[in-house]
Amino acid sequence: MNVTLHGKTRHYRTxxxxxxxxxxxxxxxxLLPHEFKIVATRDYRxxxxxxxxxxxxxxxxxxxxxxxGLAQGTRAFRGSDLEKFFRHxxxxxxxxxxxxxxxxxxxxxxxxxxxxxxxxxxxxxxQALALAAAEDFANEDVRHCEEIGRxxxxxxxxxxxxxxxCNAGWLxxxxxxxxxxxxxxxxxxGKKFHVFCDETRPRSQGATLxxxxxxxxxxxxxxxxxxxxxxxMQRGEIDLVIVGSDRVLGRTGxxxxxxxxxxxxxxxxxxxxxxxxxxxxxxxxxxxKRGFDIPIEDRHESEVLGAWGVTKSGKREYVRVANxxxxxxxxxxxxxxxxxxxxxxx
Amino acid sequence: MNVTLHGKTRHYRTxxxxxxxxxxxxxxxxLLPHEFKIVATRDYRxxxxxxxxxxxxxxxxxxxxxxxGLAQGTRAFRGSDLEKFFRHxxxxxxxxxxxxxxxxxxxxxxxxxxxxxxxxxxxxxxQALALAAAEDFANEDVRHCEEIGRxxxxxxxxxxxxxxxCNAGWLxxxxxxxxxxxxxxxxxxGKKFHVFCDETRPRSQGATLxxxxxxxxxxxxxxxxxxxxxxxMQRGEIDLVIVGSDRVLGRTGxxxxxxxxxxxxxxxxxxxxxxxxxxxxxxxxxxxKRGFDIPIEDRHESEVLGAWGVTKSGKREYVRVANxxxxxxxxxxxxxxxxxxxxxxx
Numbered sequence: 001m002n003v004t005l006h007g008k009t010r011h012y013r014t015x016x017x018x019x020x021x022x023x024x025x026x027x028x029x030x031l032l033p034h035e036f037k038i039v040a041t042r043d044y045r046x047x048x049x050x051x052x053x054x055x056x057x058x059x060x061x062x063x064x065x066x067x068x069g070l071a072q073g074t075r076a077f078r079g080s081d082l083e084k085f086f087r088h089x090x091x092x093x094x095x096x097x098x099x100x101x102x103x104x105x106x107x108x109x110x111x112x113x114x115x116x117x118x119x120x121x122x123x124x125x126x127q128a129l130a131l132a133a134a135e136d137f138a139n140e141d142v143r144h145c146e147e148i149g150r151x152x153x154x155x156x157x158x159x160x161x162x163x164x165x166c167n168a169g170w171l172x173x174x175x176x177x178x179x180x181x182x183x184x185x186x187x188x189x190g191k192k193f194h195v196f197c198d199e200t201r202p203r204s205q206g207a208t209l210x211x212x213x214x215x216x217x218x219x220x221x222x223x224x225x226x227x228x229x230x231x232x233m234q235r236g237e238i239d240l241v242i243v244g245s246d247r248v249l250g251r252t253g254x255x256x257x258x259x260x261x262x263x264x265x266x267x268x269x270x271x272x273x274x275x276x277x278x279x280x281x282x283x284x285x286x287x288x289k290r291g292f293d294i295p296i297e298d299r300h301e302s303e304v305l306g307a308w309g310v311t312k313s314g315k316r317e318y319v320r321v322a323n324x325x326x327x328x329x330x331x332x333x334x335x336x337x338x339x340x341x342x343x344x345x346x
Numbered sequence: 347m348n349v350t351l352h353g354k355t356r357h358y359r360t361x362x363x364x365x366x367x368x369x370x371x372x373x374x375x376x377l378l379p380h381e382f383k384i385v386a387t388r389d390y391r392x393x394x395x396x397x398x399x400x401x402x403x404x405x406x407x408x409x410x411x412x413x414x415g416l417a418q419g420t421r422a423f424r425g426s427d428l429e430k431f432f433r434h435x436x437x438x439x440x441x442x443x444x445x446x447x448x449x450x451x452x453x454x455x456x457x458x459x460x461x462x463x464x465x466x467x468x469x470x471x472x473q474a475l476a477l478a479a480a481e482d483f484a485n486e487d488v489r490h491c492e493e494i495g496r497x498x499x500x501x502x503x504x505x506x507x508x509x510x511x512c513n514a515g516w517l518x519x520x521x522x523x524x525x526x527x528x529x530x531x532x533x534x535x536g537k538k539f540h541v542f543c544d545e546t547r548p549r550s551q552g553a554t555l556x557x558x559x560x561x562x563x564x565x566x567x568x569x570x571x572x573x574x575x576x577x578x579m580q581r582g583e584i585d586l587v588i589v590g591s592d593r594v595l596g597r598t599g600x601x602x603x604x605x606x607x608x609x610x611x612x613x614x615x616x617x618x619x620x621x622x623x624x625x626x627x628x629x630x631x632x633x634x635k636r637g638f639d640i641p642i643e644d645r646h647e648s649e650v651l652g653a654w655g656v657t658k659s660g661k662r663e664y665v666r667v668a669n670x671x672x673x674x675x676x677x678x679x680x681x682x683x684x685x686x687x688x689x690x691x692x
Contacts, residue, residue, distance in 0.1 A: 199547065199650060200573070201571040201573055202545075207650070222668040223647075223650055223651075223668070224668050225548045225572075225605065225669065226571075226572045226573050227546070227548075228668065228669070228670055229609065230608045230612060231605055231670055232668075232670075234608060258573075259571065259574055259577055260571070260573025260576070262577055263573060263575065266576060266612060266613055267612055269616075270612050270615075301569075304553070304569055304571055321570070322542070322568040322569070322570050322574065323571065324574055324577055
C-alpha cells in the first residue's frame with residue numbers, strides 16, 4: 001500500500017525481495033507508528049531472526065518472509081554438488097521453521113517452495129525455481145487479499161462506522177490485508193465511512209499498526225480503548241465489525257483470533273451488529289475438530305505490565321499477570337458470522 | 347487498610363486529617379504501585395489541587411477530602427467576625443467545589459458539613475463543628491463500606507474466581523472500598539478465592555491500584571488485559587463479577603461506571619455469571635430519569651496514546667482517538683444485577 005514520507009507517496013509491500021542483493025526487504029513493524037523503515041536481511045539467519053523478533057508478524061507476512069528466506073538461503077549456496085545443496089537447503093528450512101514454532105504459515109509456505117524446486121535438475125535450476133516460487137507465493141497472498149476486498153467492499157455502505165480489532169491489515173500480509181481489504185476497496189470506490197480501531201491490549205497492534213495503516217491510506221478512523229467498544233455499540237455508533245483470524249476450523253466454523261475478539265463478537269450479537277471474519281483460504285484448518293483444541297499462547301506478563309511502567313522485581317512481587325494471547329470463539333457466538341473465506345476461493 | 351513497608355505493617359486510610367497541623371493526609375495515588383507516599387496538604391487550596399490533579403480519586407475518597415478540606419479552610423480563619431467568616435467559608439467551598447466540577451460527592455459532603463456548622467453560634471464553635479462533621483462523614487463512609495463487606499461476603503464461596511473492573515477499592519473510599527469490601531470481609535473469614543483485576547485501560551486503575559490493594563491485603567489475584575475477560579468466561583474460569591459504580595439511578599436501577607463495565611455485564615449475561623454492583627447509598631441518584639442523561643466525560647486522548655509512547659504532534663497528525671471515560675448500562679443488560687446498595691442502608 002501507499003506510504004507518504006516527506007511529502008512523497010510510494011507503494012510498499014510488507015515483504016519483498018531484492019534479487020540483486022539476495023535480501024528480504026521488510027517493513028520494521030516494531031518501530032511503527034513512530035518510524036517507517038525498511039530493513040534488508042543479509043542472509044537467511046537474519047531473516048529467521050526477523051520473524052522471531054517480530055520485525056514482521058501476521059500470518060500472510062511471515063509466510064511470505066519464510067518463502068523468500070528459503071529462496072534467499074538456497075541462492076546463497078555456492079557449487080553444483082546436489083547432495084551438499086540438499087543438506088544446505090534442509091538447514092535453511094529448519095532454521096526458518098524454528099523461528100516461530102507455533103505458526104503454521106512459514107512451514108506451509110516453505111513446503112510450497114520446496115515442491116516447486118523439486119522439478120529442477122541442477123542446483124542453479126532449483127535456485128531459480130525457489131525464487132520464482134517465493135515470488136508466486138507472495139503474489140498469491142496479494143491476490144487473495146484483493147479478492148477479499150472485491151467481495152467485502154459490498155458490505156461497506158456510505159456513512160458506516162466499522163469496528164476492527166488487532167491488525168489484520170496489509171502489515172499482516174504481503175499487501176492490502178484481510179480485515180482491511182474491504183475498507184481499502186470501498187475507499188477506492190469513493191465510499192465514505194469511519195473506522196474504530198480497538199487499541200488491542202496488551203500489544204496494542206490496533207493502536208500502533210492498524211491506525212497507522214489507515215492514516216497512510218487516508219481512511220477516516222479513531223483509536224479507542226478496548227473497553228469503549230461496548231459503549232459505542234450501546235449508543236448505536238457501530239454498524240459493522242470486521243476482523244481477521246489466526247485460524248478458522250473448516251469442520252465447525254469456529255474462529256480463533258487475537259484476545260478480545262470473542263468479547264467483540266458477544267457484544268455484536270447483543271446489539272445485532274453484523275460481525276465478519278475476513279480471511280484467505282490458507283487460514284482454514286481442515287484437521288482440528290474442536291476450537292478448544294487450538295493451542296493458546298500464554299505470553300509474557302511484561303506485555304501487560306509495560307503500559308504502566310511496572311516491571312516484575314523483588315520489590316514488586318505482588319504484581320501477577322495472566323496474559324493469554326488469543327482465543328477461539330465458537331461459531332454459535334457469532335451473530336451474523338458469515339466469514340469472507342469464500343471470497344478468496346477464486 | 348494495611349500497608350506493609352520495609353517489613354512493617356500499618357493501617358492507613360486513603361483520606362485522613364491531622365488536627366494539630368490542620369492538614370489533610372492523602373495517599374498519593376498517582377505514584378502507585380511504584381511508591382507509597384502520604385501527602386499532607388497545607389491549606390484548602392492545596393487540598394483542592396490534590397482533587398483536581400488526581401492525587402486522590404474515587405467517589406467516597408474525594409467526598410471525604412472535600413469535607414476535610416472545608417474544615418481545614420474553616421479552621422484557618424483568624425478572628426471572630428461572623429460575616430467575614432461566612433465569606434471566607436464560601437470562598438473555601440467554591441474553591442473545593444470547582445476542583446472536580448463533574449463530581450457530586452465533594453458538593454454533597456461539603457453541604458453536609460455546612461449543615462452541621464450552622465448550629466454553632468461563634469466562629470470557634472463553627473470551626474469545631476466543621477471538623478467534627480468532616481470526621482463523621484469519613485467515619486460514615488467507612489461504616490457503609492463495612493456493611494457492604496458484611497453483606498457481600500456471603501457471595502464469596504471457597505474456590506471462587508472473581509472479576510473486578512477499575513478500582514472501587516479502599517483507595518476510592520476512605521477505607522475498605524465498595525467492590526472490594528466483600529473480598530476483604532471474606533478474606534478475614536478465612537475463605538480462599540482468586541481475583542482477576544481488569545487492567546482498565548486507558549487509565550489502568552485495575553492494574554495500578556486494585557492489584558496493589560489486593561497485594562497489600564494478601565488476596566490472591568492476577569491482572570488481565572481488558573480483552574481477556576471474555577476468554578476466561580468462555581472457559582468457565584470466572585464465577586462472579588463485582589464492580590462499583592459512579593452513579594446508580596434510583597428510579598430505573600441503571601448503572602454508570604468506568605468504561606468497559608458494560609462490556610463485562612454483557613459478557614456475564616452471555617455466560618450466566620452473577621454480576622453485582624456494590625455501592626453505598628450515596629451513589630444513588632434519585633433525580634435522573636434515564637441512564638442516557640448521565641453526562642459522560644470525554645477525556646483527553648493522551649490517556650489512550652500514552653501506553654505506547656505516541657504523542658500527538660505535527661508529525662503524527664494521523665493519530666486520532668475517541669476516549670469516553672465511563673458509560674451507563676441499562677438495567678436490562680444486568681443478568682443477576684441485584685445491587686448491594688441495600689447493604690449500606692442500615
